[in-house]
Amino acid sequence: MLDTVSSKTPESQIAQGDGLPLAAEEAELFWTARISLRARILAVNVFAIAVLAGSFFYLDNYRNTLLISRQADDERQVAAAVRAYDLVPEPMRADLMTEVAQLNNFRVRVYAENGIKLIDTFSFNEPTYELRDPDKEPLKRHVARFLDRSIDTIVRAPRRERFVEPDNDRLSAWDEVVIAAETGEPVTRARYAPDRTFMLSAAAKAPQSGHVMLITRNARTITAIVRDQRLALGIIIACVLIVSVLLSLFLARTIVKPLALLAGAANRVRLGRERDVEVPRLPERGDEIGQLARALSDMTEALRKRIDATESFAADVSHEIKNPLASLRSALEGLERVEDPKLRKQLHDIACSDVLRLDRLITDISEASRVDAQLARTRFEPIDMGEVIDQLLKTREERDLNHGREIAFARPRKGVAVVMGEGTRLARVIDNLLDNAVSFSPEKGLVEIVATRDRNQVLIRIMDNGPGVPESQREAIFHRFHSYRDEQEEFGQHSGLGLAIARSIIEAHEGQLIATDRPDGARGAHFCISLPAMLAPKPIIGSGLKDER
Template identity: 35%
Template structure:
C-alpha cells in the first residue's frame, strides 16, 4: 500500500540519512548572530568614527578661534588701545574702535574684560548685531495678558545664571595668564565654542579677550548627517538579515506546519519536502525528523490495519464453527453425536480464548517495550529460572526440558527480562507442542565464536520439522500450519511473531532451521530456533 505524503515539490521522499553532528554550534544561529553583529558593528564603528570627527571639528574650531583671539589680543595690547604710564591699562574707547574696525563674523561674539574681570566692551554693542531671540508676534488689542509659567521662568533664570557663572569662571582663569578654551552654554542657551586669551602689554595682563562661536549646532548637525550613511547601511543589513530569516526560517517552518496540518487532517500519511530535507542546518534536521516520524506512524498505522484484518479473519473461523455447531446441536438425536458436537464447541471456545489472549498480548507488546527500560540482566540465570519453573510445574506426559550452558564467560546483556522471558517461554511451548511424548526439548546457551560480542540461545525439539518453504513464514502472524496428529486449535499463530518482534527490539535476530539426522541426511530429526542477542560484558 502506497503512503500519501504532504509535500510542496514533486518527487519521492528520500532515504533516511543520519543527522550530521556539528562540533561548532548551529548554522542558523551562527548566521543570525553574524548578521546582527554586523549591523551593530557598523553602527559602533560609525559612532566611534563620528565621535572622533566631532571632537576633531570642535578642536579645530577652538584652534581657529584661539589664533584669531591671539591676533586680536596682540592688537589690543598695543599702545593704541592702552593708556597710562608707567602703569598701562585698557582704553575702553580705543578698544571699542579696534573691535568695531576688526572683522568679527556674525556667528561670533567678542567681549573684552579689564584686569578686574569687569566687562569693558562687547562686539554686539559696536556692531548692528542684536543678541537674543526674536520677539513673539504682537497680540491683538484687548487680548488678555499672556500667562507666565513661574516654573519655566525659574528654570530659564537658573540656566542664565549658570551660563554667566561659566563665563565668569573662564575669564577668571584667563586672568591668571593662561589661555582658556571650552564648550559651554551661552546666555541664550545655545552651545558655543569659547576661548579666552589674556591681553598683555609687555608682560602685564591688562585684561581678557573672549571669543565665542555659536556654530556648534551646525557642527553637530553635520555630524548627524555624516552618521546617516552608517545608519542606512546598518538598516539595510538588518532588513537583509530579516529577509534571510523569513526566507530560510519562517517560510520553511510555515511549510512544515502546513504539511503537518495535512497529516493531522488525514489528507496525507507522511511529510515529504525534499528541498528542505537536503538542507544541512536545523531546518533540514527538523524536516528529516518530521518525515521519519510521520513515516514511522504511517507504517505503524498500516501494521495496525493489517493486524486488525488478520484478527477479524482469525476470530471469524472459530465463531463460524461455534455457530454451525449450535445450529446443528438441536437437530442431533444420537447422544454420541451430541457429545462430539459439545467437545467441538469446547475446543472452539478454548481456541477462541487462547486467540483473544494472544491478540491482547501482541497488541500490548509495543507499549510494554516502550515503558520497560532496558537494564543489565544475566541471561544464564534467566534461562535457569524459566526451566526450573517448567520442571516444577510439569505434569505426567509433559515433554521434558534439558538446559545446557556452554559458555564460561559473562552472560550479561542489556535488555528487558519480562519480554525476553516471554521469548524463551514461547519457543519452549512451541517446541513442546511439536515434540513426541518420548522426545525432549533442549535449550542451549553459548557464544557463536570465541570472543564473540553476542550470546546465542538455541531451542531444539524432536518433532517433524518445518517445511523448507516455511522457514521464514512461521514468524508471520497467525501462521498455524501444523502436521497431522497435533491437536487443532491449541496455537494461535502469534507466538513466533511475538518472538521476532521482541528479539528485533533488543537488536538481535531469530531464525528457524531443521535438524538433519546424521545417520540419514534425507531425514529431518526436528526443528531448531536460534536467537542471537548482543552482549554487554
C-alpha cells in the same frame, strides 16, 4: 504448528543500563510568546544597530566641545586685541582693528564709555562674513536644519537666542559688552544665526582707554563639521542596518522556512487526510534543523508503520475471532434442534473447543498488543540467559509440558551469556519456541538448546528433529495469525501469535530472531536468537524470571 510475527511490527528502541529519559525543559517566553521567529531574529540584530545609532545623537557633545574651544580662543583674542588697542596711537587704532578682523575673520566694534560706537570694521572695509538668508538656500539645507532641531530636542540641548543686529548699534544693545564694561573681564556669547549656524561674540574692556571692544564671527565650520560627522555616521549606520536586515532575513529564511515546511508536514500527519505524507529530510543540512527534519521523518515513518500494523492487526483479529464465533454459534443453534444424545455431545464438544480456542486467542492477542508498550517502559537489568533457560526447563519438567520429548541444554558458564533485558519476557520467548519445537517433534524426539557468546552477541539456538520449516515459509511464520501446520493437526490448536510475540520481544531488546537450516544438516527446525551481550561489568540480578503460569 508454527506461530508467526507480523513483518510490520515497528522496531522499538529500548534504553538500556541506568539511562533514563530526559525531561523536556519548558521555557516561558512571556511578552515574546506571540512574536514570530523571523521578527525575533530581525529585532535582535536591529537592536544592536539601534544601540550604535544612539551615538548618532551624542554628536552634540562633540559640538559642545568645539564650541567651548572656539569661545575660549575668542576670549584670548579679544583680550590681546584690547591690550594692543591701548598701546597704539589713536589714529592707528582703526587700521589695527582692520588687520585683526582680516586675520581672524572677525567683525570688530569698539564702543566708548558713553556707549557710542567708535570703530566698526564692516564700515570701512569688506565684510569678513555674511549672514545667509535660509529662505534662499536649497532644500538640503532645510533638511539639515530640521535634523539639527530634531536632534537638539531629543538630547535636550540648551536653547540659544537668535543673533540679530541691533537697529541702534550702541554699547547698551549687547549684554556681553555691558557686562564687560561693568566687570572689566572678557565675556563670550554663542547665538544662532538665521541659518542656524553659530554666531560667536566676545567683549573686553581696554584698561587704559576704558573703551569696550566687541568681536563677532560666524563659526560656520562648527556646524559643518558636526553635520559632516553626522552624515558619515548616518551612512555607516544605514549600510550596517541594510546588511544586518539582509543577513537577518537570510538567517530567518534558512531557519523559519524549513521549520514551516516541517510544521506543515507534521500538521498534515496530524490531520491524517493524506495517506502518505512526505516529511522533508533536508539531507543537505548538517545542522540542528537537519537533525530535526530527519528525526521527524523517521518518527513519521515509524508512526505510519505502527498505524499500518495496528490496522492490520485489528483486521486480523476480527477475522480470527469470527471463525470460532461462527462455529460456536452453529453448535449452539444445533443443540436446540438435535435430539440424538451422541450428536448433541458432539456439538457440545465443538462448542467447548471453540470456547477454549477463543480464550487462548484472546489471551495471546492481549499479550501481543501490550508487549511493545510494556517493554518501552521497562528498565532493563543484567540477565544471565543460561540461568533463565535452566529455571524454565525445570518448571516445564515439573508441569509435564514437554509431552515426553527430551530437551538437552548445554548450559554455558555463569556470566557468559549475559544480556541487558527483562527476564520474564525473554523467558516467554524461549518458552514459545520450546512449545513450537515440542509440538513439531515426534514422540520421544530430542529438542536441543545451545547458549553461547560470539564476540558482542549472545546466541541461543533451539533445534528439533521435526519436519522443519520450508525456506519459503521462514519469514511468513513470524507474521501474526499465520500458522504452518500438518494437515492432520486439528485446526485452531494455536493462535498464530506465539512466534509473532517472540520476535517482537527480541526486537525490543535490539536483537534478532530467525528460522534457518540446522547447522549440522540434520532434519528439523532451527531457530536462532541473537542478543547484544552486556559489555560493562555489572552485577547480575539472578535470572529476572518470574513465574506467571
